[in-house]
Amino acid sequence: MPGGADQVVMQERTERDGDIVRIDDTCRPGANVRKAGIDFTEGDILLPAGTRLTPDAVGLMVGASLTYANVFCRPKVGVLSTGNELVEPGQAAGPDQIINSISKAMDGLVRQWGGDPVYLGIARDDPADVRAKLDPSRDLDLIVTIGGASVGDHDHLRQVFSAESGALVFEKIAIKPGKPTWFGTLRNTPVLGLPGNPVSSLVMARLCLRPAMQILTGQTPDLNFAKARLGVSLPENGPRETFIRAQYDADEGTVAPLDNQDSSALSALVRSDCLIRRLSHAPVAHIGDEVQTLRLTSRTSP
Amino acid sequence: MPGGADQVVMQERTERDGDIVRIDDTCRPGANVRKAGIDFTEGDILLPAGTRLTPDAVGLMVGASLTYANVFCRPKVGVLSTGNELVEPGQAAGPDQIINSISKAMDGLVRQWGGDPVYLGIARDDPADVRAKLDPSRDLDLIVTIGGASVGDHDHLRQVFSAESGALVFEKIAIKPGKPTWFGTLRNTPVLGLPGNPVSSLVMARLCLRPAMQILTGQTPDLNFAKARLGVSLPENGPRETFIRAQYDADEGTVAPLDNQDSSALSALVRSDCLIRRLSHAPVAHIGDEVQTLRLTSRTSP
Numbered sequence: 001m002p003g004g005a006d007q008v009v010m011q012e013r014t015e016r017d018g019d020i021v022r023i024d025d026t027c028r029p030g031a032n033v034r035k036a037g038i039d040f041t042e043g044d045i046l047l048p049a050g051t052r053l054t055p056d057a058v059g060l061m062v063g064a065s066l067t068y069a070n071v072f073c074r075p076k077v078g079v080l081s082t083g084n085e086l087v088e089p090g091q092a093a094g095p096d097q098i099i100n101s102i103s104k105a106m107d108g109l110v111r112q113w114g115g116d117p118v119y120l121g122i123a124r125d126d127p128a129d130v131r132a133k134l135d136p137s138r139d140l141d142l143i144v145t146i147g148g149a150s151v152g153d154h155d156h157l158r159q160v161f162s163a164e165s166g167a168l169v170f171e172k173i174a175i176k177p178g179k180p181t182w183f184g185t186l187r188n189t190p191v192l193g194l195p196g197n198p199v200s201s202l203v204m205a206r207l208c209l210r211p212a213m214q215i216l217t218g219q220t221p222d223l224n225f226a227k228a229r230l231g232v233s234l235p236e237n238g239p240r241e242t243f244i245r246a247q248y249d250a251d252e253g254t255v256a257p258l259d260n261q262d263s264s265a266l267s268a269l270v271r272s273d274c275l276i277r278r279l280s281h282a283p284v285a286h287i288g289d290e291v292q293t294l295r296l297t298s299r300t301s302p
Numbered sequence: 303m304p305g306g307a308d309q310v311v312m313q314e315r316t317e318r319d320g321d322i323v324r325i326d327d328t329c330r331p332g333a334n335v336r337k338a339g340i341d342f343t344e345g346d347i348l349l350p351a352g353t354r355l356t357p358d359a360v361g362l363m364v365g366a367s368l369t370y371a372n373v374f375c376r377p378k379v380g381v382l383s384t385g386n387e388l389v390e391p392g393q394a395a396g397p398d399q400i401i402n403s404i405s406k407a408m409d410g411l412v413r414q415w416g417g418d419p420v421y422l423g424i425a426r427d428d429p430a431d432v433r434a435k436l437d438p439s440r441d442l443d444l445i446v447t448i449g450g451a452s453v454g455d456h457d458h459l460r461q462v463f464s465a466e467s468g469a470l471v472f473e474k475i476a477i478k479p480g481k482p483t484w485f486g487t488l489r490n491t492p493v494l495g496l497p498g499n500p501v502s503s504l505v506m507a508r509l510c511l512r513p514a515m516q517i518l519t520g521q522t523p524d525l526n527f528a529k530a531r532l533g534v535s536l537p538e539n540g541p542r543e544t545f546i547r548a549q550y551d552a553d554e555g556t557v558a559p560l561d562n563q564d565s566s567a568l569s570a571l572v573r574s575d576c577l578i579r580r581l582s583h584a585p586v587a588h589i590g591d592e593v594q595t596l597r598l599t600s601r602t603s604p
Contacts, residue, residue, distance in 0.1 A: 055410025
């Protein structure tokens with residue numbers, strides 16, 4: 001604003017005739033003027049510690065003349081698959097083998113959540129191999145293991161964990177899918193044990209790994225459930241809290257489960273865009289009832 | 303399954319005594335057996351063309367022995383700021399200058415939406431400079447311009463666009479904030495003109511740029527509105543469709559506008575986690591009414 005001026009008139013409301021400007025507007029001091037400091041002013045906290053530097057936040061930061069910020073390092077997250085039945089993608093799977101698909105998905109989730117994944121390979125059903133794959137020299141911030149936590153003779157992971165003086169925090173969880181999820185620390189590194197079933201593993205990654213990574217990156221862990229109305233009724237739930245693969249109908253504003261809820265059915269997880277949360281022993285829920293949902297990333301986010 | 307077996311008994315339900323195994327389970331043929339093909343079977347379309355390769359989708363793909371996929375190239379998106387009043391982040395801004403914050407935010411949004419941003423710099427209020435900055439040799443898939451589309455004498459962008467035989471598709475849009483948004487093609491390259499106000503620009507990027515990038519990457523454009531209940535009432539809306547910066551209350555399942563709706567208030571956009579959509583001339587909306595919302599990325603997505 002030039003000194004002495006107290007109102008701005010839109011050019012569309014003026015008419016120029018040589019050196020004369022005709023103004024088709026009333027005198028309203030302050031009109032079309034933004035006062036200094038209406039966005040932020042000296043002393044305001046613009047980005048509290050723990051704020052994720054989204055594109056908008058970066059815009060605000062540089063708009064406030066801040067061109068540097070202290071940030072957390074990307075945590076290094078080791079991903080260890082387990083089991084003699086696994087072959088790597090690109091290898092031919094025999095009749096009693098399956099392709100190790102989860103570690104590739106986990107790699108993408110770790111990146112999406114701000115970490116650097118370190119693939120530790122497949123530990124075979126042999127304590128020596130498990131021990132070698134958990135080599136402590138890698139300096140990881142978190143280790144995610146996949147499979148190998150059941151009571152089968154060939155599940156050596158937990159045995160090695162105990163033998164190496166790992167401290168177990170919990171060894172199963174009352175959630176479906178994902179009961180054999182466990183957590184502990186090994187030589188001061190947190191270890192999250194995810195189940196070997198693809199859907200169980202990728203659902204529990206949302207419920208446990210993402211919050212863990214939020215903590216490692218200085219954020220407040222938040223599952224960020226949203227409410228939505230049911231498009232179909234649901235039976236009463238069993239003793240375990242359950243996360244149902246579902247689709248959101250934007251026109252109706254409702255959610256409905258997919259048919260295939262098997263914990264091996266990765267195709268259904270891919271077709272779902274949210275999980276419906278059912279608390280343990282939740283009663284029958286009817287069409288139109290509100291339920292909690294956890295949105296999954298099927299598209300880019302606005 | 304070994305040949306001839308038709309049921310699996312959980313190890314937890316057995317007791318071993320030397321060579322004898324006692325089974326504490328009933329005979330239920332098929333129990334604990336997953337039939338082949340329950341996830342997917344030959345001929346199924348697992349990932350229709352246009353599916354984004356999320357971590358889960360990559361898991362499904364490699365699980366089905368697919369280690370290659372045809373994908374779209376990341377579109378190259380030019381970002382051109384305009385105006386003599388802008389200085390780059392890190393430079394001192396004089397009393398009538400502001401820091402060019404939007405281009406840094408746009409850079410992040412373009413990356414988030416799957417593109418490679420190409421910063422074209424600040425075009426000064428001079429047709430020759432605008433022309434130079436729009437140099438066609440860069441082989442861009444889309445150009446985003448920021449500011450310079452109003453009727454002021456110094457807004458040369460649209461004038462150069464017309465002089466270079468650009469084809470205008472629309473030149474303003476009945477949306478608030480973001481009225482001076484325009485779209486056209488220049489030498490077969492689509493050009494999206496966003497407003498110079500930070501919030502207008504970053505809101506319109508969600509409404510126009512993201513769908514454009516979905517098209518350029520073979521996806522179906524989708525604004526993906528979700529329904530939520532109002533935590534406060536809203537007055538009737540004016541003639542322009544309006545997107546209100548708002549926060550979602552996960553406990554209540556409601557949304558409420560932030561106080562500062564000024565189109566320059568980037569701090570309010572950063573504090574918001576969704577936009578409430580109000581259609582043109584929408585009547586008064588009451589507490590508890592359902593409204594459409596567009597989620598913004600304030601956190602990592604599950």
